[in-house]
Amino acid sequence: MTSKILLKNFLRGPLTEAAPAPDDAALAELAARVNQAARARLGRTLSIREVDAGSCNGCELEIHALNNVLYDLERFGLRFVASPRHADVLLVTGPVTANMREALERTYHATPDPKWVVAVGDCARNGGVFAGSAACVGGVSAVLAVDLHIPGCPPSPTALLSGLLALVESVST
């Protein structure tokens, strides 16, 4: 049965879709921040560590979708890794709750240089609908220097992909 499904998938060809155009605005935002020397050192493959810093889990669902067969993130040289020690990029979601602040900072410090921080979703920009809550710090930039922000509630996989592509193209030039 497994082999039948694998054979069928093989004959059907890839389901993966064409890549979206890089997001110009995100590219511009990023280009101003990325260090030229780090780009040369890093090459094109980027390892991403996702950190949920208080999200409602909507962003996680769409970040997960990037790995499905239709978006297939790894073909762009982007992959999710299990440890911050292996990461170049921290992909941070949520309004940064007071209870996650220390864990986020420690994850950041565990990530080797050079590194980039991408804030994902409207909460990660400024707290979003949770802005003003005593239990939230209010946005990733209140804790870490943010290199790129991908807006949306949650951003669609396409929006995430174009934001991340902008990151890749910026660091590899």
Place this chain on the structure above:
Amino acid sequence: MDWTASIADRAAWEQAAASLPRGAQSLLSLWGEPGLAHLALINSSRISLLHLDCAAGAFPSVGRLHPPAIRLERAMRDLAGLDSEGSPDARPWLRHAAPYAFLRAEGEGLHQIPVGPVHAGIIEPGHFRFTASGETVVRLEQRLGYVHKGIDALMAGAPLERAATLAARVSGDSTVAYSIAFAQAAESALGAAPPPRALWLRALAAELERLANHLGDIGAVCNDASFSVMHAACGLLREHVLRAASACFGHRLMMDAVVPGGMRSDLAAHGARELTALLAFVRRRFPELVHLYDNTPSLKDRTVSTGILSHALAQQYAAGGYVGRASGRHFDARRTPGYAPYDALRFEVPSVQAGDVNARVWIRIREVEQSLALIEQILAGLPSGAIHSPLPSARATTEGVALVEGFRGDIFAWVRIGADGRVERCHLRDPSWFQWPLLEAAIEGNIVADFPLCNKSFNCSYSGHDL
């Protein structure tokens, strides 16, 4: 829906608490605000609310008699400053200011494995403290609250529209179910009746949400048993559901599609066609995946008899959703107490006794089939007419409740609306409150390496629980 509210004295409160261990009624929720404690119970299909005055800042502990209430009481102290007198566990829960005292586990050769809050995968944060003897888990203790956003406090004083936006973001994977729960509670408080078409569209969105989550979970459970073909194939089906949802309601997760009074927007013109195509697609692909799941011994070897939850515990904790139904607790809020339009739709509530990972997968498989059938019926019977009716304004302080079946289980909602039309207080109880503690029980005696599998088969919400 049939519900009553009463101002309780301490004797009535203690009597209600004492009825819980006997199983005469089930605990729906327990929450507080400065000076007031609230208890919600369900007896067959009747919901009763008890309000207890706690001017002195304390109430008689329910958790002392009925353990499922313990975490709720710990949260009450954190969020409302209320003490539960005689509580067996007075440690903070959602507030993390002080160092945390984990429970002790003593014995020869035991070692501890601390995991999280930042986990290896793309999942929500929480801390798991395993005490193991060799490979076998002797005790798991969870520490949650990392994604506590202060939603209760943000709700207090919010206009209805803003409160609905917050409710939609309590747990993103259940955004539709939460929006329906909040809307129903507000409508019950204000005596509003949304038009029939809106109720049917809500059910349509809710079934799409259930479908997407169950498909994702079935694949993810198999992935945690290193069987990635199922993960890839189920991920494709899930993606098709989300795209159809986006085509129908303008948002992949259908966030904010449901509003108090009805729906924000009508089904898109080409919506029915998209959904018919989706049903055909899933019905063509899903059966072969079910066959694959059921006929792969190496996969079943991991899921069968792993992480067994006993019927007694499921019953005691009034566990909702697939967690309860896989352990023989036959409860579904769409049936009991029930709400429109499900009274006009034909569906089965699958239930099995085994209580293992495999059973929780099978409940999801059967519910995928039921949701497909429900979507078909909704498309065929969708009434015409308006999709929203303006809410009557509140003339005095009024309260309302709702119990709505999300993909994970029953979501309880309570709201009190002031004479100015703003939310005075709102409480939303995720099904995970009664499922997380059961995961601690289900993993006992299993090997550490089976934890991801057990955890995924429960798939509790961190955000929905942490509020």
